[in-house]
Amino acid sequence: MTELPIRECTTDDIPAVHQLLQEVFLSPDPTDARREIYRANYEPERCLVVTDEGAVIGHTGTFTRQLSVPGAVLAAAHVSQVGVRHTHRRQGVMSRLLREQLAQLPEPIAVLWASEGPIYPRFGYAPATDQVSLTIRSREVRLPEPSEPGRVANGTSADLLPELVGIYDAVRPHRPGWSSRDEAWWRRIVFDPPEERHGATPLKTTVYRDPSGAATGYALWRATPGWGQTGPDGTVTVKEVVATTPAAHLALWRFLLSIDLTRTVQLRLTGPSEPLLRLADAPNQLGAVLGAGLYLRIVDLPAALAGRRYATPVDLVIEVTDPIRAGNSGRWRLTGDTTGARCEPTTDPADLHSSIAALGAAYLGGVRVADLAGAGLLTGHTHGAVAAATAAFGWHRAPEGIEIF
Numbered sequence: 001m002t003e004l005p006i007r008e009c010t011t012d013d014i015p016a017v018h019q020l021l022q023e024v025f026l027s028p029d030p031t032d033a034r035r036e037i038y039r040a041n042y043e044p045e046r047c048l049v050v051t052d053e054g055a056v057i058g059h060t061g062t063f064t065r066q067l068s069v070p071g072a073v074l075a076a077a078h079v080s081q082v083g084v085r086h087t088h089r090r091q092g093v094m095s096r097l098l099r100e101q102l103a104q105l106p107e108p109i110a111v112l113w114a115s116e117g118p119i120y121p122r123f124g125y126a127p128a129t130d131q132v133s134l135t136i137r138s139r140e141v142r143l144p145e146p147s148e149p150g151r152v153a154n155g156t157s158a159d160l161l162p163e164l165v166g167i168y169d170a171v172r173p174h175r176p177g178w179s180s181r182d183e184a185w186w187r188r189i190v191f192d193p194p195e196e197r198h199g200a201t202p203l204k205t206t207v208y209r210d211p212s213g214a215a216t217g218y219a220l221w222r223a224t225p226g227w228g229q230t231g232p233d234g235t236v237t238v239k240e241v242v243a244t245t246p247a248a249h250l251a252l253w254r255f256l257l258s259i260d261l262t263r264t265v266q267l268r269l270t271g272p273s274e275p276l277l278r279l280a281d282a283p284n285q286l287g288a289v290l291g292a293g294l295y296l297r298i299v300d301l302p303a304a305l306a307g308r309r310y311a312t313p314v315d316l317v318i319e320v321t322d323p324i325r326a327g328n329s330g331r332w333r334l335t336g337d338t339t340g341a342r343c344e345p346t347t348d349p350a351d352l353h354s355s356i357a358a359l360g361a362a363y364l365g366g367v368r369v370a371d372l373a374g375a376g377l378l379t380g381h382t383h384g385a386v387a388a389a390t391a392a393f394g395w396h397r398a399p400e401g402i403e404i405f
């Protein structure tokens with residue numbers, strides 16, 4: 001049987017691609033406003049389609065964005081919108097799309113959110129952040145008193161957007177796992193059509209101002225009313241809290257936990273470095289659940305390993321196997337520290353042996369090399385190599401994915 005053709009997407013394909021994605025993600029009919037939001041971010045020249053008799057039956061997409069990694073900010077392919085029509089599944093269409101995409105990507109790393117865990121490891125992707133989800137019983141948790149006399153104020157996202165962008169961009173370079181946002185991405189973040197609120201309030205924007213009046217933090221959140229036998233039982237759903245200072249973070253969370261008529265506060269996407277985990281007087285009442293977060297794939301190994309910084313001086317030979325991007329396979333000498341790094345081919349004997357996926361898991365500093373070795377996913381060949389790599393690849397702040405793209 002001849003293979004169905006695979007090719008770059010064009011602007012003419014966009015309606016058919018949207019139709020396919022709506023179908024495969026079991027989504028309701030998008031409104032014109034939602035279509036426009038998707039269209040603004042869509043980069044057809046970075047997307048691939050498979051067609052059958054001219055009809056689009058498979059798709060994978062890439063968004064051009066940057067990702068913060070330990071000590072640096074790198075170009076990272078943000079892979080998304082992977083889908084194959086129900087009638088064409090389990091015939092290898094996705095596999096062809098993802099392999100072709102990996103062959104073409106110019107970025108040193110690629111990241112994605114997996115709709116289902118088993119799909120991506122076979123392509124060299126691995127979970128690189130621990131996702132922490134919180135379901136907080138807000139009346140059972142107390143936070144410390146405010147550490148400065150600032151104030152919170154609500155406004156519209158349109159009016160406050162310049163301040164939101166300023167706060168986000170001040171924090172982002174220091175938060176491994178966070179993605180750059182251009183104007184179109186910000187429009188998507190604050191997009192809030194009434195038909196998608198499902199009984200909740202509009203998205204609210206709350207800014208914290210320090211005693212000098214400077215905006216040092218913001219929260220995006222909404223509330224859903226609820227009533228139980230004992231009275232009010234509403235839920236606050238927090239989209240994100242971003243703060244440049246601990247004082248702003250504390251003040252915003254004190255505010256969110258005290259919204260009248262609510263008893264639960266949910267935050268779906270944070271990580272192990274979330275300060276609330278240390279601030280709450282009753283941490284168990286935060287309802288923390290751990291899951292797999294952002295998946296990462298090393299695409300161009302020497303560029304990726306030289307592109308981040310290392311917490312302790314490192315000089316190790318790593319033998320890597322990559323069945324898909326053959327150029328990554330081989331022995332590489334990695335040297336570096338907190339100021340820079342080099343990664344070059346070598347014929348020296350290996351200190352460590354790793355699959356491309358295991359190295360990707362360790363890349364953002366959130367998965368310990370020693371834990372990967374303990375699971376048998378990575379092997380140390382010389383004395384102390386696993387310990388040295390564990391210290392060097394680790395980072396002082398755990399990576400976190402805070403936005404599904």
Ligand SMILES: CC(=O)SCCNC(=O)CCNC(=O)[C@H](O)C(C)(C)COP(=O)(O)OP(=O)(O)OC[C@H]1O[C@@H](n2cnc3c(N)ncnc32)[C@H](O)[C@@H]1OP(=O)(O)O
Nearest residue numbers: 024080081082083084089090091092093094095112115118
């Ligand atoms: C980054 C993102 O966009 S995440 C979103 C991914 N998309 C979705 O979840 C939408 C709904 N699902 C789909 O559209 C399709 O089922 C896809 C894209 C997940 C898979 O497409 P297919 O063309 O059927 O995949 P393909 O035939 O290449 O399968 C390759 C292998 O992955 C496995 N696989 C595919 N999908 C899944 C899954 N959902 N769960 C577990 N294994 C899977 C297949 O069994 C196959 O394994 P094998 O080689 O051992 O037989």
